[in-house]
Amino acid sequence: MPKIRVTVAPCDAEKPLFAGVDVGGTNIKVGIVDTHGRTAAFTSFATEEEKGVDDAVTRMARAISRLTDESGIAEETIAAIGLGTPGSMDIPRGMIVEPPNMPHWRDFPIRDALSAACGKPVLFANDANAAAFGEFWIGRGRDHSSLVMLTLGTGVGGGIIVDGQGIDGINSFGSECGHMIVDSRADARLCVWGGGRGELEAYASAPAVVARTQEALSKVRLTSLSKRLDQGESLTTRMLAEEAESGDDFSVEIILETGRYLGIAITTLVHLIDPGAVILGGAMDFGGTDTDIGNRFLATIRREFQSRAYGIVRNNTVIDFAALGGDAGYLGAAGIARAASGQREPRD
Numbered sequence: 001m002p003k004i005r006v007t008v009a010p011c012d013a014e015k016p017l018f019a020g021v022d023v024g025g026t027n028i029k030v031g032i033v034d035t036h037g038r039t040a041a042f043t044s045f046a047t048e049e050e051k052g053v054d055d056a057v058t059r060m061a062r063a064i065s066r067l068t069d070e071s072g073i074a075e076e077t078i079a080a081i082g083l084g085t086p087g088s089m090d091i092p093r094g095m096i097v098e099p100p101n102m103p104h105w106r107d108f109p110i111r112d113a114l115s116a117a118c119g120k121p122v123l124f125a126n127d128a129n130a131a132a133f134g135e136f137w138i139g140r141g142r143d144h145s146s147l148v149m150l151t152l153g154t155g156v157g158g159g160i161i162v163d164g165q166g167i168d169g170i171n172s173f174g175s176e177c178g179h180m181i182v183d184s185r186a187d188a189r190l191c192v193w194g195g196g197r198g199e200l201e202a203y204a205s206a207p208a209v210v211a212r213t214q215e216a217l218s219k220v221r222l223t224s225l226s227k228r229l230d231q232g233e234s235l236t237t238r239m240l241a242e243e244a245e246s247g248d249d250f251s252v253e254i255i256l257e258t259g260r261y262l263g264i265a266i267t268t269l270v271h272l273i274d275p276g277a278v279i280l281g282g283a284m285d286f287g288g289t290d291t292d293i294g295n296r297f298l299a300t301i302r303r304e305f306q307s308r309a310y311g312i313v314r315n316n317t318v319i320d321f322a323a324l325g326g327d328a329g330y331l332g333a334a335g336i337a338r339a340a341s342g343q344r345e346p347r348d
Helices: 053-071 110-118 127-138 206-217 225-230 237-245 249-273 292-308 325-340
Strands: 017-023 027-033 039-046 078-085 122-126 147-152 156-162 277-281 318-321
Touching (some): 017 053, 017 127, 017 325, 027 053, 039 053, 039 325, 053 078, 053 110, 078 110, 078 127, 078 325, 110 122, 122 127, 127 147, 127 156, 127 277, 127 325, 147 249, 206 225, 206 237, 206 249, 225 237, 237 249, 237 292, 249 277, 249 292
Parallel strands (some): 017 078, 078 122, 147 277
Antiparallel strands (some): 017 027, 027 039
């Protein structure tokens, strides 16, 4: 496993401690977190999805054990474990059911298996809801009692927190914001993962942005993307961001069009939930606030929302990039375990 990373010395971590596990299709992240959300120990390892979920649970338990051993953390100070996995899932039963990008993980009681392997209670959540809880607890949403988070990457994940509680839904499908409809036309785009027509994920996920770009390339003459593609590079949203930052008008337009779709979706979400804050996370932020195109992307989302939203929410809703980056999932999972133990932060 990689070297352990810490943000607070284990001896200074305030008890009780909580472990957070964030399962992704490529990597699994595991952190031990104190009651203030500070990481006392962290590691990650390859998911190796093809080995199956039972094997992965064994490696999760070993990772937690390794973190305690090598950091000098007493195992008994870990009160509970939070576990975030991709959907679909049955949260009340602790089952991972049929995650679309993990074909070898099907109908498995992952919550109880991890609990048995570690001898600790395990709190189970959708991975995007876990990330949203991380931002709510110690990230960009820490000054808000409710929020919506969209995670932009291979899909469009969603997490909704209302008065400190995640929205799971009767079928454990709550907060799946990527499947909301943003285009009702009969020939609207199809979602890459679920096949739904006109869904946000069909327009604002990384594969969808690449597909839209490829289709539009046949209609333009001048774009700096062409040279890189002719040299054998594969089209990615990172390439799109780089060329947009260098002044390629075509790349800029694709990115800003993505922002307009997101602005439409956010308007609907805010009119339904009125959360006070909408947080944008995930890998596809086009550089975020560190780049001009990232800031223009965010400004376009805000402008689209401002043009469509009712006044009272238009003037009282924050839309911003997430603060925790790739750590949000395991931090939020640990935070969900912490909240279930009865510990809560005061909110204004």
